[in-house]
Amino acid sequence: MRHFVLTCKAKNNIIHRLSRNSSRLKRITDAFRFAKEGRVLEGTLPLSALERLHDLLAVVEGEVTFRLEGSKGARGEYLLQLVVTGVIPLLCQRCLKAVPFDLDVDNLLELVPEGAELSQDELEDDTRDFLPVAKELDVAELVEDEILLALPVAPRHEKCGLPGAADAGERSNPFAALAGLKGKPN
Numbered sequence: 001m002r003h004f005v006l007t008c009k010a011k012n013n014i015i016h017r018l019s020r021n022s023s024r025l026k027r028i029t030d031a032f033r034f035a036k037e038g039r040v041l042e043g044t045l046p047l048s049a050l051e052r053l054h055d056l057l058a059v060v061e062g063e064v065t066f067r068l069e070g071s072k073g074a075r076g077e078y079l080l081q082l083v084v085t086g087v088i089p090l091l092c093q094r095c096l097k098a099v100p101f102d103l104d105v106d107n108l109l110e111l112v113p114e115g116a117e118l119s120q121d122e123l124e125d126d127t128r129d130f131l132p133v134a135k136e137l138d139v140a141e142l143v144e145d146e147i148l149l150a151l152p153v154a155p156r157h158e159k160c161g162l163p164g165a166a167d168a169g170e171r172s173n174p175f176a177a178l179a180g181l182k183g184k185p186n
């Protein structure tokens with residue numbers, strides 16, 4: 001690294017990167033106030049920082065972009081709109097290589113004080129997505145939660161490159177065998 005000289009541009013990029021990734025920006029000290037004031041928080045998170053995703057990844061590379069926007073709903077409820085995009089290199093369940101997944105999270109979350117009792121009607125209302133918050137909100141953790149909910153359970157390539165994988169899959173599929181039996185006369 002002795003010959004490595006920081007150009008002015010590179011230096012600025014590093015400073016920019018550090019400030020974007022500082023924990024100060026990834027925490028909202030009062031989520032309810034954030035919503036009430038209609039504030040917006042945008043940024044990026046490297047996949048390396050989202051540790052609960054790591055087991056699902058073929059490579060821990062890349063980042064996601066998020067946007068969190070606070071607002072107040074018609075009932076006076078506090079809302080957070082969370083949008084997360086990015087390409088996640090998921091682990092193909094068949095060949096164990098990367099299968100890029102286009103992440104497209106867009107959720108409207110309703111803030112409720114942690115420990116608050118929700119009515120039966122509220123709990124059964126599919127149109128509302130409640131997020132219990134003490135006050136402080138860890139944005140990286142929330143983004144990580146929402147990504148985990150959005151990922152496919154068993155990701156695989158549509159046309160998996162593993163040699164013979166498609167053939168082997170069909171041969172060993174018991175349902176395919178059953179279907180074949182069904183069609184045969186007794």
Ligand SMILES: [Zn+2]
Nearest residue numbers: 092095157160
């Ligand atoms: Zn595959």
